[in-house]
Amino acid sequence: MANTSTVDHHDDHHAPTGLKRWLYATNHKDIGTLYLIFACTMFFLGGAMALVIRAELFQPGLQFVDPQFFNSMTTMHALLMIFGAVMPAWTGLANWMIPMQVGAPDMALPRLNNFSFWLLPFAFTLLLLTLFIPGGAPAGGWTLYPPLSLQAGDSFPLTIFAIHLMGISSILGAINVVVTIMNMRAPGMGLLNMPLFCWTWLITAYLLIAVMPVLAGAVTMLLTDHFFGTAFFTAAGGGDPVMFQHIFWFFGHPEVYILILPAFGVVSEIIPTFSRKPLFGYESMVYASASIAFLSFIVWAHHMFTVGMPLAGQLFFMLSTMLIAVPTGVKVFNWCATMWKGSISFETPMLFALAFLFLFTIGGFSGLMLAIVPADFQYHDSYFVVAHFHYVLVPGAVFAIMAGVYYWLPKWSGRMYSEKLGKLHFWLSTIGVNILFFPQHFLGLAGMPRRIPDYSTQFADWNMVSSIGAFVFGFSQLLFVYVIWQAVRSGEKAPARPWEGATGLDWELPTPAPYHSWDPPPTREVVAKGVAQQH
Amino acid sequence: MLLRLLGVAGGAFAFGFALVPLYDVLCDITGIGNSKDLLRPTSITAVNTPSADPDRRVMVEFVAELPTVGSWEFSPVVYEMAVQPGKLYEVDYVARNLTGRDTVAQAIPNIAPGKATAFFRKTECFCFTPQHFAQNEERVMPVRFVVDPALPSHIDRVTLSYTFYDNSTRVAAIED
Numbered sequence: 174m175a176n177t178s179t180v181d182h183h184d185d186h187h188a189p190t191g192l193k194r195w196l197y198a199t200n201h202k203d204i205g206t207l208y209l210i211f212a213c214t215m216f217f218l219g220g221a222m223a224l225v226i227r228a229e230l231f232q233p234g235l236q237f238v239d240p241q242f243f244n245s246m247t248t249m250h251a252l253l254m255i256f257g258a259v260m261p262a263w264t265g266l267a268n269w270m271i272p273m274q275v276g277a278p279d280m281a282l283p284r285l286n287n288f289s290f291w292l293l294p295f296a297f298t299l300l301l302l303t304l305f306i307p308g309g310a311p312a313g314g315w316t317l318y319p320p321l322s323l324q325a326g327d328s329f330p331l332t333i334f335a336i337h338l339m340g341i342s343s344i345l346g347a348i349n350v351v352v353t354i355m356n357m358r359a360p361g362m363g364l365l366n367m368p369l370f371c372w373t374w375l376i377t378a379y380l381l382i383a384v385m386p387v388l389a390g391a392v393t394m395l396l397t398d399h400f401f402g403t404a405f406f407t408a409a410g411g412g413d414p415v416m417f418q419h420i421f422w423f424f425g426h427p428e429v430y431i432l433i434l435p436a437f438g439v440v441s442e443i444i445p446t447f448s449r450k451p452l453f454g455y456e457s458m459v460y461a462s463a464s465i466a467f468l469s470f471i472v473w474a475h476h477m478f479t480v481g482m483p484l485a486g487q488l489f490f491m492l493s494t495m496l497i498a499v500p501t502g503v504k505v506f507n508w509c510a511t512m513w514k515g516s517i518s519f520e521t522p523m524l525f526a527l528a529f530l531f532l533f534t535i536g537g538f539s540g541l542m543l544a545i546v547p548a549d550f551q552y553h554d555s556y557f558v559v560a561h562f563h564y565v566l567v568p569g570a571v572f573a574i575m576a577g578v579y580y581w582l583p584k585w586s587g588r589m590y591s592e593k594l595g596k597l598h599f600w601l602s603t604i605g606v607n608i609l610f611f612p613q614h615f616l617g618l619a620g621m622p623r624r625i626p627d628y629s630t631q632f633a634d635w636n637m638v639s640s641i642g643a644f645v646f647g648f649s650q651l652l653f654v655y656v657i658w659q660a661v662r663s664g665e666k667a668p669a670r671p672w673e674g675a676t677g678l679d680w681e682l683p684t685p686a687p688y689h690s691w692d693p694p695p696t697r698e699v700v701a702k703g704v705a706q707q708h
Numbered sequence: 709m710l711l712r713l714l715g716v717a718g719g720a721f722a723f724g725f726a727l728v729p730l731y732d733v734l735c736d737i738t739g740i741g742n743s744k745d746l747l748r749p750t751s752i753t754a755v756n757t758p759s760a761d762p763d764r765r766v767m768v769e770f771v772a773e774l775p776t777v778g779s780w781e782f783s784p785v786v787y788e789m790a791v792q793p794g795k796l797y798e799v800d801y802v803a804r805n806l807t808g809r810d811t812v813a814q815a816i817p818n819i820a821p822g823k824a825t826a827f828f829r830k831t832e833c834f835c836f837t838p839q840h841f842a843q844n845e846e847r848v849m850p851v852r853f854v855v856d857p858a859l860p861s862h863i864d865r866v867t868l869s870y871t872f873y874d875n876s877t878r879v880a881a882i883e884d
Contacts, residue, residue: 282710320775348713355709386717390724405728408816409775409873416731420724481822 198290199283200688201268202585207290208265209578213654215257215297216571220647222250227609227643229626230636243626244312249304251315252332255432256339257297259566262574263435264289264346267374269585270577271350273679274368276359276700278692281352289345296338303328314624316421317392319406319414323399330400333392340385347381350374359678359691361700365459368677368707369452372459373438376466380427380434383470388424391417415480422473430469433565434462436533436573437504440526442677443580444508447523448515449674451708454507461500461507468497478546479553487546494544498537505534520672521595525576528568528603536564539614554624557617563610567646568603575602575653582657583671587685588664594656601649608642676706749831765790766855770799771869779807782872785848793857800848801834803872805841812838814875815849820867827856828866835870 189197198204225246229237238246268286272279280286303310308326311317322329354367354375367375394405395417404410406417437458445452452458474482474490482490508530517523539561543549552558583589612635617623621632628636669684681699682690695703768791770784781804791797805811815835819825830836834849841847855866 285710344717348710348717351713352709382713382717383720386719386721387724387727390721390727394725394728408871409814409875411816413731413735416728419731420727423727424724483822 196291197287199279199287201272201280201283201286201690202686202688204280204283204286204290205265205268208261208268208293211290211293212258212262212265212574215253215261217650218301219250219253219258220650222246222253224643224647226250227640230628231640232637233628233630233633235627238626240626241309241312244314244624245304245310247624248311248313248315249300252300252311252336253297254566255315255428256336256343257293259432259570259574260339260343261293263374263377263432264343266370266435266439266574266577266581267346267350270581270679271353271371271374272357273584273682273686273690274371274677275354275357276362276678276691276695277353277357278689278694280349281357282349285345286349289342289349292338292342292345296335296342299331299338300335303331306331316418316425317395318421319395319398319417320408322395323407330396333396336392337389340389343381344385347378347385350378351382359694359700361697362678362704365456366700366704366708368438368679369441369455369458369462370435370438373434373441373462376462377431377434380431380466380469384424384427384431387420388428391420391424394420415477418477418480419474422476423470425476426473427466427469429562429565430465432570433533434466436529436570437462439573439577439580440508440529441504443522443526443576444511444530445707446580446672446674446676447520447526448512448517450511450515451676451706452507453510453513454503455708457503458507461503464500465497468493468500472497475544475549478549491544491546495541498541501537505530505537518673520579521590521592521599522576522580522672524596524599524603525572525579528599529572529576532568532572532603532606533565536561536566536569539564552617554622555617556613556621556623559623560610560613560617563613567610568606572602578657580672581679582660583667584679584682584684584686586661586664587667588660589667589671590656590660590664594652594659598649598652598656601652602646605642605646605649609639609646610642612636612639612642676703678703749833749836761857762792764793764857764861766793766859766863767791767865768797768853768855769865769867770801771867772801773869773871775871775873779874780804780813780872781806781846782870791855793855793859796831796852796854798850798852800850801870802846802848803839803841804846805844807874808843810840810842811874811876812840813872814838815870815872818869818871820869821863824859824863824866827859828868829854829856838875 194203195207198207225238226243229235229243268280271277306327308328311322311325311328311332313321313325317332325332354371358364358367394403397403398405398407398412402410404412406412406414408414441452441458472490472494474486475494478487478490519527539557543552543558543561579590579595616632616635616639619632621628667684670680671684678691678695678700681695681703767788769788770786772782772784774780774782781802783802785800785802789797789799801815803813805813817830817833817835819828830851830853832850832852834851839847839849853868
């Protein structure tokens with residue numbers, strides 16, 4: 174705590190208040206908070222859409238919505254959750270934690286940071302506007318496959334421009350992360366001394382810079398096909414709709430690692446803390462993350478085995494996909510080895526991290542099943558796929574975000590959340606999420622296709638179970654908001670190190686963390702102490 | 709650093725577009741979905757070689773598809789025929805314009821299995837040019853083809869499929 178006394182007087186230099194504090198925000202903590210609140214809002218909007226879907230699927234037949242609106246709900250739910258909830262939540266956590274963890278006062282490019290956040294509300298306003306225009310919201314699926322997506326009505330250009338804005342926002346956010354990590358590390362903080370969250374985010378940032386522009390290119394081609402008579406994907410003009418799928422998934426597969434790699438980082442911080450042991454195999458974790466990122470570029474066509482491809486291609490994409498299980502297995506092994514003979518306690522962040530470990534692995538295994546070409550012809554576009562990617566995204570990415578919020582909330586706000594309510598939230602969520610998604614494996618294997626508003630009656634029972642789980646999971650997230658609100662408003666004062674085993678520069682800061690994190694920068698002794706405890 | 713990273717992002721954007729020609733190159737190598745080759749005629753002399761196996765017959769199936777329902781009638785006159793590799797055949801497709809206006813349509817061919825694409829040679833086809841149709845006009849359109857005797861021996865059935873696109877705006881733009 175060498176710096177505690179010298180930090181505080183920096184706070185009041187240039188801190189506009191009220192609305193201006195947020196509109197003109199350049200402080201990494203303010204922007205991080207904006208990102209997290211935005212992500213939370215989108216999480217609830219996207220969640221409400223998911224509940225429309227599950228309400229309609231509660232029983233066979235058409236009860237509440239017409240099929241077109243149902244398809245809009247699946248499309249919008251995906252776009253909101255991926256680009257509006259999970260990605261901004263990670264960027265928010267990166268904004269909060271990366272300067273604190275590498276010993277920097279702020280992000281490297283504060284105004285760029287402000288710009289990349291404020292693009293998002295405009296992007297999602299455009300996207301959500303489509304719900305209120307004639308013809309309705311996009312309903313061709315978030316993957317925007319032509320020729321169906323080209324037949325969309327007035328929602329089409331709004332969706333494309335919304336995706337452009339989201340893309341620019343995440344590219345700029347990613348650039349900011351790379352520059353901060355490369356240029357703003359405190360003296361003594363080598364690259365291989367950084368906490369794993371910084372590492373996984375650095376790799377994520379490179380993925381974002383590499384693939385978001387490819388998505389921008391693909392949707393631009395859709396736009397010109399629709400309005401300017403080009404024929405990239407229009408068969409009538411000599412184009413090829415299958416090419417869109419290749420370009421889209423060249424973006425899409427790295428994208429799923431963009432959603433999950435920061436989760437690996439968060440879990441790699443939380444498990445050592447509550448096991449009271451340093452992370453097992455730190456360097457292998459870094460190399461495993463980098464390998465996963467590299468492999469993510471050469472596996473895209475496993476999303477499209479059924480569109481037709483030469484045998485050699487099928488074999489290549491099957492085997493390269495299975496190869497990803499190796500670095501992922503290294504990670505799971507390291508997390509287990511970290512806990513081995515540790516002195517483990519089960520506070521809420523640890524519970525979420527453990528649930529992540531188990532349930533993400535289930536999602537990983539069903540991914541391996543989908544990678545097998547002959548089996549994939551059976552699973553393709555079935556509810557099995559829905560179960561798979563929801564297992565890696567909800568109890569995977571979303572649980573890791575929640576674990577991170579519970580873990581760092583005392584450092585951010587200076588107050589503790591209610592452990593009792595936190596645990597209640599955890600158990601409701603975990604039980605709810607399994608009731609929600611596990612039966613979808615059965616439905617898919619029994620042959621229920623995805624993206625349909627009605628289904629044949631033999632699927633009725635498990636759909637009802639799944640819908641009950643959805644409502645339990647959905648409404649228990651209101652408790653999450655309440656727990657945070659209660660903690661920030663009237664939680665008990667948190668000590669500087671609320672978790673006994675917490676290590677790293679972020680925990681060397683006073684609680685609550687000062688407005689400008691490391692100003693002055695940490696001394697070499699403080700850095701060395703933080704680093705030594707982590708290794 | 710910021711500029712370099714922005715450069716990388718710009719490069720990645722360009723790469724997205726570079727994937728379009730790269731994709732065509734890959735299709736050339738693997739021989740799948742090669743509609744551009746199918747839209748070019750081959751000369752008869754190039755393919756009119758006698759087959760090594762005069763008894764070999766390949767079933768050719770003819771399929772007609774429409775991207776939208778209701779505005780066209782489009783179908784082959786015969787649905788399948790047994791052909792001798794190396795010999796020239798002619799079949800007809802019939803189309804009728806129900807759009808209620810004069811218009812232009814373009815047929816886009818596709819061949820299954822993909823491996824057969826390179827061995828299915830068309831010397832004349834209504835798919836080579838845009839087809840102008842008057843309101844309510846019905847027309848018989850021929851396609852002449854040769855199955856190359858070099859067609860791998862395990863392939864005994866080839867499907868030729870045409871999708872008939874109403875293409876008036878696009879063709880008008882190209883012909884101008």
